[in-house]
Amino acid sequence: MSKFQALDLGLVVRGHGRHYIVEDADGKRFVCHPRGKKSEAVVGDQVRFADSGDEGVIEAVEPRRNLLFRQDEWKTKSFAANLDQLLVLVAVEPVFSESQLTRSLIAAESAGIRMAIALNKTDLPGTDSARERLAPYRAMGLQMFEVALKADPEGSRATLDPWLKDQRTFVLGPSGTGKSTLINLLVEDAKAQIGEISQALNSGRHTTTTTQWYWTDETRTTALIDSPGFQEFGLHQILAAELWRWMPDLREHATCRFANCSHIHEPDCGVRKAVDAGLISAGRYRIYGEILEELQRKTW
Ligand SMILES: Nc1nc2c(ncn2[C@@H]2O[C@H](COP(=O)(O)OP(=O)(O)OP(=O)(O)O)[C@@H](O)[C@H]2O)c(=O)[nH]1
Ligand SMILES: [Mg+2]
Ligand SMILES: [Zn+2]
Missing domain, CATH: 2.40.50.140 (Nucleic acid-binding proteins)
Incomplete structure (x- = not known):
């Protein structure tokens, strides 16, 4: 012992x-x-x-079941451990970066954590274009929610509750998307700070500064973890040669002539064919190329 x-x-x-x-x-x-x-x-x-x-x-x-983290050249930043699932919260405003979205999904996929995307602030004009930008994620089978946490709290709660129930969910997303608003809606005594979005910059203020665990109920079976917004999302923990494996749409089409195909320049590449045929979104493929380059530049 x-x-x-x-x-x-x-x-x-x-x-x-x-x-x-x-x-x-x-x-x-x-x-x-x-x-x-x-x-x-x-x-x-x-x-x-x-x-x-x-x-x-x-x-x-104690030993961990999983760990959600990001890693840049210099340091590793852990989000949280022992999670059941990740909710990536994006919003109609501020306009989300598809690169950041993709990166958080890759981090979760490679850590073996189930995930979903929720689009918040669907009361705002611009919802249609946000929805359109999310179409590739819907198409690759990701669970998707649309909410208006402030404008329609009860409807939003009804939308999210079944998925969140009895799970430990990490809420991740850029600053100002409504993560703390979500926590305050579902956790009665949360008093999580809610910031007024800085309109001028079209970017939220970093209101939440630490990661914090909340139980939504007294029996402590459903948990939500609030986290601060982030700017950079490095993925140096991923091997360049395996990056495509953590992107379900690329993975689905990765039947290539070469087993070690990088899906960038090789002949007979199933991924590139799928991009040309419109089966993989051009945006996702471009982000793949950018992250791949970052990982290949790694000196270790
Ligand atoms: N129009 C609209 N605004 C919303 C909605 N939900 C939240 N907001 C607003 O969005 C702003 C940011 O909300 P927060 O919950 O503080 O965002 P956050 O993701 O916690 O931000 P950080 O802590 O900075 O990462 C606040 O002014 C909210 O009132 C919504 O459904 N519609
Ligand atoms: Mg917050
Ligand atoms: Zn290929």
Whole structure:
């Protein structure tokens, strides 16, 4: 028996620098800090901790079922661990970057996490063009929702509730799409901060600054994890040669002459044929090329 097994088992519900909030099996929350210099725990982690009066100590992080993260040249940024699913929230405004959307889906796919896209603010003009930009994602079989979290809270709740029920869902998306609005709608006492979108820049303010776990119900079976918006989304954890495998529309057509086809310049490439035939969207294929180039530039 490891010496840690005598310790309390807890769930990390929030992390901020070297301070964590850990929740025990009864729902009681403790401020903890990690033993040693490095803080390895992330939101969603199961940890062994000792509650020693004022501040607890995290002694060990239990093995993870999965980890959602991004990685650029210099650092790895973990979103959360042990997730059931990812909800990528985009909005009619601010206009979403298809590259960022694709990158978050690749991160989830490669981490083995189920995902869906929700388009928010469908009360605004511009909904049709946003819907059109999402057509390739619908076509590749992704679960899709349309909501207006502020304009039609009850309808939005009815749309999302069945998918969210009894699951641990990470809510990811650019700043200003309505992630905190969603949390506030579904979690009664969330008081998540909601920011007024900065109209002038057509980009949201970064209102949420830390990742935080919320239970929607007292029985603590359904969880939503709010996260700050992000700008960069590196995928350096992905092998260049395997990138296409994490893009379902490319994967479907990757019957090529060469087994190690990069789908860029080789003859008899099923992916390129599918792009020419309009079966893979030109936008998605262009983003594939851009990410591939980034990954091939990697020096390690
Ligand atoms: N028109 C419209 N605006 C909405 C809707 N839902 C949310 N908003 C607004 O969008 C703005 C941003 O909402 P937030 O929930 O703070 O966005 P966020 O994704 O949490 O943003 P960050 O924390 O910065 O990442 C707020 O002003 C909301 O009132 C909607 O259905 N329609
Ligand atoms: Mg927020
Ligand atoms: Zn190919």
